[in-house]
Amino acid sequence: MRKSWLENGVGSNNDKRGAEAFIEVDWDTAEQIVADELKRVTSDFGNEAIYAGSYGWASAGRFHHAQSQIHRFFNCIGGYTRSVNTYSLAAGEVILPHVMGDLFEFLAKGTSWQSIIESGKLVVTFGGVPLKNGQINNGGVGNHIQRDSLQAAQEAGIEFVNISPYKDDMNANLNAQWLAARPNTDTALMLALAHTLYSEGLHDEAFLDRYTVGFGKFLPYLTGQKDGIPKDANWASAISGIDAEIIRQLARKMAKQRTMISVSWSLTRQDNGEQAYWAAITLASMLGQIGLAGGGVAFGYGATNSVGIHNTKLPGAALPQGKNPVDTFIPVARISDMLLKPGESYLFNGQELTYPDIKTVYWAGGNPFHHHQDLNRLLKAWRKPDSIIVHDWCWNSLAKHADIVLPSTVPLERNDIGLSPRDAYLIDMQQAVIPPDDARHDYDILSGISEKMGVKDSFTEGRDEQQWLSWIYQQTQQRCLNAGIEIPDYKTLKKQGWFRPDPPTKPVVLAESFRENPKQYPLNTPSGKIEIFSEKIDSFADPKISGHAKWIEPNEWLGIVNSKYPLHLLGTQPKTKLHSQLDHGNQSRAVKINEREMILMHPENAAERGLQNDDVVRVFNQRGACLAGVKTDLNLLKNVVQMPTGSWYDPKVPGEIGSLCKHGNVNVLTPDLGTSTLAQGPAAHSCLVEVEKFEGKLPKVTAFEIPEIINQS
Secondary structure, X not given: OEHHHHHHOOOOOHHHOOOOOEEEOOHHHHHHHHHHHHHHHHHHOOHHHEEOOOOOOOOOEOOOOHHHHHHHHHHHOOOOEEEEOOOOOHHHHHHHHHHOOOHHHHHHOOOOHHHHHHHOOEEEEEOOOOOOXXXXXXXXXXXXXXXXHHHHHXXXXXXXXXXXXXXXXXXXXXXXXXXXXXXXXXXXXXXXXXXXXXXXOOOOHHHHHHHEEOHHHHHHHHHOOOOOOOOOXXXXXXXXXXXXXXXXXXXXXXXXXXXXXXXXXXXXOOOOOHHHXXXXXXXXXXXOOOOOOOOEEEEOEOOEOOOOOOOOOOOOOOOOOOOOOOOOEEEHHHHHHHHHOOXXXXXXXXXXXXXXXXXXXXXXXXXXXXXXXXHHHHHHHHOOOOXXXXXXXXXXXXXXXXXXXXXXXXXXXXXXXXXXXXXXXXXXXXXXXXXXXXXXXXHHHHHHHHHHOOOHHHHHOXXXXXXXXXXXXXXXXXXXXXXXXXXXXXXXXXXXXXXOOOOOOOOOOOOHHHHHOOOOOOXXXXXXXXXXXXXXXXOOOOOXXXXXXXOOOOOOOOOOOOOXXXXXXXXXXXXXXXXXXXXXXXXXXXXXXXXXXXXXXXXXXXXXXXXXOOXXXXXXXXXXXXXXXXXXXXXXXXXXEEEEOOOOOOEOOOOOOOOOEOXXXXXXXXXXXXXXXXXXXXXOOOOEEEEEEOOOOOOOOOOOOOOOEEEOO
């Protein structure tokens, strides 16, 4: 427990979070203190004053899943303020239900690679298909399919187009055409492709008439009749940097053959990231291939292993979370706004909501000091709550900035059932090692606290770990039987180790049933059709948002003349770890430069600044600064720089707002702004910076050092 907080009471010296020693206490004392603090907050302020959104990756298991555990616990004591959507693709999660239906249904039933291999001719990727992202899956990976699928498609003669500022977002052996578009300009490029289709009579009018609504209302904007600006190839060329004739040629090629339009999840993480997905669906609708094998639109090939997989979906059970009696929620990326602006109203997806006044933050299985934007602003917000309680297994940035740290186990230290519904592998996760003496499962931690709060019976239902696993498996087995899938009994699974059902007899095609019979199988939209124009969105209060996809200039991008910050920064997923997990491991540290995160630069941009490979630089803008090591790369668009995310936050002066991050956490630079009032998602990819050589003695990296621990015994 943080020294000041324990000795002087809740809310004491919150500015010392991240910079103060911790005092070790025994588990019984910790459970009582946590229980008393939760009782105080719920009694004095109500359960709405507890934020337990606790977003982040934790475990592949169906039982030992940190967020499920704490949500179940808080529902047993009266509820909590929650979060909705994800940092990965919040804008997509909000726009797709309006335009085409449920996103997660589409992720589960998206057109498979097998369908593309058998029937496709052209794959146009906005954001590429970076294999480093596709090696993982929430719920675990049974078989890595992305690399082999891409290779099989290439061998089948399928052409690829990689629209990305970085050529390496597509494997070199695919021989993809690289269109190095400026970051954040995908929507403009899609609109120009749509304009070419319409102006040259290449669009599918029959498809638009039968399967969509609102094309006639979108058309005046596309042609320029509405605002005097035709969204043609010349217009988009000036915005995107792609030659106008290349844009027109691509549109013609897409119209001539079976084409899949792939939009990466990263496209949603920019100013007005909702528009890119809407524009992609509009473009695919004009081509008229949605619902056909190998064609249409896809969301996130390469984002996770399961997108495009050819597997039978398993309807698995998990730990029941119960019902949250508290209605209050925030969009997941608005945590700093919530803490800094209690009582203020804001717009989200057509609603006017109010930020709650949070007194306690309870976190398990994630790390906001990795995935949130503008960490200096988060650090300011982090001083507001009375208490911050976390479960964690290592002294990462979140643990160092907490008041109470409860040491938890990792997946290899416990038994569980692994099941990703989309990956379709059912895995017996067997404990490999005994946990350290002081570490406990999240379930055991919360069981102890629930006993002190008088709700242990409702939280545990009298079950231990093994009894819960048996119960979850029985529920999974019954659900599978109801779906016509037979899985082995639990004893047999434990003996076999894993199980995979037979795959579907034919490739999966997104919206195939809808195309065959739109009346019998309508989409989950207000009209039951694809909504190129949405009457509902058009009715929302924000005048910036229209009822159709449109180009909206980002706050920060290369189209703005900014002599102070002339480089566009993209924070990408790392190759050597999952998000920030195991950043302190040898695999991650081996590729760092002088112990700092790498920054990729075009050689000309480096030369302009007198920089060479392996130089340590200061990357900075109006929000903050960090150190990084230079690596030049001709495969990166000029005036774009790229840094992997996930380096543990390491301020030069611990606890000080605005301090230089010595290690290279990119999120000291990214803006903490919502994508728009539609989704309020993260807009991290709309970010301008400058880079200069670091002069003087390099500060020591201390990201992986533990804080001072005071042992009372």
